[in-house]
C-alpha cells in the first residue's frame with residue numbers, strides 16, 4: 001500500500017477541491033465541512049447498512065439542498081468525510097490515489113446537491 005502521511009492526504013483532498021468545478025465547490029464549502037478519517041465508524045457503516053465485504057470511500061452526512069426549504073433551521077452542520085484506508089487500499093499509485101480522492105469528493109458533493117446514485121453514475 002502507498003505510504004501517505006495524514007498531512008499529505010489532507011493536501012490531496014484540498015487539491016481535489018481545487019480541481020473540481022469551482023461554482024459547485026464554493027457553494028459546497030459555505031455549508032459543508034470536508035474532512036477525512038482513517039476508516040468509517042461502526043455507526044456509519046450501520047447507518048448505510050453495509051455488508052462486511054463492502055468498502056466505503058466517502059460519506060456525506062447532512063440534508064441535501066433539494067430537501068431544504070427557506071427559513072428552515074438546520075440542526076447539525078453538514079459534513080463530507082473521505083476515508084483514508086479504503087481509498088489507499090484501491091490505489092496502486094499516487095496518480096490513482098489522486099483520481100480516487102477526486103472521484104470520491106465529487107461523488108459526495110453530488111449527494112449534497114441532491115443527486116441520487118443513478119444520476120451520479122451517469123455523470124461520473
Ligand SMILES: [Zn+2]
Nearest residue numbers: 107108111117
Ligand atoms: Zn453515494
